Amino acid sequence: MIVGDSKPLEEILSMIEGRDKVLVLGCRGCVTVCNVGGEKEVGILASALRISRKKAGLPPTVEEMTLERQCDPEYVEELADVAEKYDAIVSIACGVGPQFVAERFRDVAVFPGINTTFIGGALEHGVWAERCQSCGNCLVHNFGGLCPIARCSKSLMNGPCGGSASGNCEISPEVPCVWDQIVQKMSAMGRLQELEQVWPNKNWLTARDGGPRKRVREDLKQ
Amino acid sequence: MKAGSNLEKMLSAGHFAVTGELGPPQGNNAEEVRHKAGFLKGIVESVNITDNQTAVVRMASWAACKILIDEGLEPNYQMVCRDRNRLALMADILGATALGIKNVLCLSGDHQRFGSHPESKNVYDLDSVQLLAAFKKMRDEKKFLNDKDLDGSPEIFIGAASNPFADPFEFRVTRLAKKIAAGADFVQTQCIYNMDKFRLFMKQAVDRGLHEKCYILAGVTPMKSVGMAKYMAKFVPGMDVPESVVKRLQSVDKKQQAAEGIKMAIEQIEEFKQMDGVAGVHVMAIEWEHRAKEIIEGAGLLPRPVVD
Ligand code: SF4
Numbered sequence A: 001m002i003v004g005d006s007k008p009l010e011e012i013l014s015m016i017e018g019r020d021k022v023l024v025l026g027c028r029g030c031v032t033v034c035n036v037g038g039e040k041e042v043g044i045l046a047s048a049l050r051i052s053r054k055k056a057g058l059p060p061t062v063e064e065m066t067l068e069r070q071c072d073p074e075y076v077e078e079l080a081d082v083a084e085k086y087d088a089i090v091s092i093a094c095g096v097g098p099q100f101v102a103e104r105f106r107d108v109a110v111f112p113g114i115n116t117t118f119i120g121g122a123l124e125h126g127v128w129a130e131r132c133q134s135c136g137n138c139l140v141h142n143f144g145g146l147c148p149i150a151r152c153s154k155s156l157m158n159g160p161c162g163g164s165a166s167g168n169c170e171i172s173p174e175v176p177c178v179w180d181q182i183v184q185k186m187s188a189m190g191r192l193q194e195l196e197q198v199w200p201n202k203n204w205l206t207a208r209d210g211g212p213r214k215r216v217r218e219d220l221k222q
Numbered sequence B: 001m002k003a004g005s006n007l008e009k010m011l012s013a014g015h016f017a018v019t020g021e022l023g024p025p026q027g028n029n030a031e032e033v034r035h036k037a038g039f040l041k042g043i044v045e046s047v048n049i050t051d052n053q054t055a056v057v058r059m060a061s062w063a064a065c066k067i068l069i070d071e072g073l074e075p076n077y078q079m080v081c082r083d084r085n086r087l088a089l090m091a092d093i094l095g096a097t098a099l100g101i102k103n104v105l106c107l108s109g110d111h112q113r114f115g116s117h118p119e120s121k122n123v124y125d126l127d128s129v130q131l132l133a134a135f136k137k138m139r140d141e142k143k144f145l146n147d148k149d150l151d152g153s154p155e156i157f158i159g160a161a162s163n164p165f166a167d168p169f170e171f172r173v174t175r176l177a178k179k180i181a182a183g184a185d186f187v188q189t190q191c192i193y194n195m196d197k198f199r200l201f202m203k204q205a206v207d208r209g210l211h212e213k214c215y216i217l218a219g220v221t222p223m224k225s226v227g228m229a230k231y232m233a234k235f236v237p238g239m240d241v242p243e244s245v246v247k248r249l250q251s252v253d254k255k256q257q258a259a260e261g262i263k264m265a266i267e268q269i270e271e272f273k274q275m276d277g278v279a280g281v282h283v284m285a286i287e288w289e290h291r292a293k294e295i296i297e298g299a300g301l302l303p304r305p306v307v308d
């Protein structure tokens, strides 16, 4: 899923300064699962904004709404009748949400209430970690199912580098060296031999380096 | 001969080779490069010129290499994958060989997180192994990575680094083998302090016959003080400084520690001269270029043989 982090309240307050009617807009997708942008978090953020703005003598009108998904025009359309009445819409969906809302409603000012951080998963309750950089050409099967692109700090395909120590990456003892894990895993599977080959240069055209990406599925298009 | 560099000639003639190292300044002071180079002239085959070492911005390695050439020294152009993509890497090797640079050392490069601009974007379009293969292809096939012909021939003696002390240890010799398969003509190791581990590493390398496919130079950095030893043990990633090294430095008076460090480096080199598979030493007297001669001379490696 896409994982995000709430922006500090102060930052959101200053973004919407001078705007009277505010809508906090949540999403029931990934951000609900990672507890940062669902209905519950909409309620929490909205009341925090109300309290702070009231204290500061500002108009405390902050309304709440949560869409099924903000990355789908069908659901964004639900805002059609109400969007124009707000001076600010604070979207707490991933980075797609604010953009879809902004693109649909020309005259509405949209603000991101969270920082979209990575594609990852929950290691345990309250802990998430990055797993994929959406390079557009998955090759994890060659590396014991672990991704050297997203998880090695240098995206090395022929690791581990000389900084790998005691299972950790040279950038921090808090960051596991995925190449250490790749070697252990391939070794445990009796496939270490496969890592002897020199992995050829990656074609980054399918990644963000090739420009913004778009996918068209003719079979699904109407 | 791949490039006919002094280093290549010395190694292929079977001499125990000596290389040095010089870090360009954090500025454009050419005089400082010349000054440091002066200490290394005539005592080493060639001098590694670091490339934004430890991710701190410095004078471009290729430019400092050119200053060395003008001073009558031979440089080893270090190149890291952190700061440029495949276009820039290929362009730089063409430019470097055009300027008369004949040795290159291909590295991944330290992560920028602890460097002078931690907020920068890192590149890592290629990794160090892929970079070796790229330069080998350019030299031997006279082709770019896209298989198109290039004009001229970038004759270059290609080097790689190897850290026998990083983890997982059991994969270290394999990674060295990969670098050789990709194109390394010579290899310089990380500075060695844990001799037991290095002996084991060399034995594994020799068992695989790697020393016959590539020249392996053992890395030596003299300890200046107990403080330096402790710092390296604790804070430098991939560095293995055994307690015995620290103890030995502690056993002498503070004023004698530097001399003791040099003595230890000399003893190490004496052992490398005898060690199966070791073709030379890479003396990295970091910000201590003026003491390099003492070490090399002390190890009985001066005057340097002349080859042509
Ligand atoms: S190889 Fe690419 S697609 Fe696969 S997990 Fe890594 S970044 Fe994601």
Ligand code: SF4
Pocket (backbone or CB within 6 Å): A151, A152, A153, A154, A155, A156, A159, A160, A161, A162, A163, A164, A165, A168, A169, A170, A171, A176, A177, A178, A179, A180
């Ligand atoms: S220590 Fe491991 S994860 Fe970190 S950069 Fe090196 S190979 Fe990649």
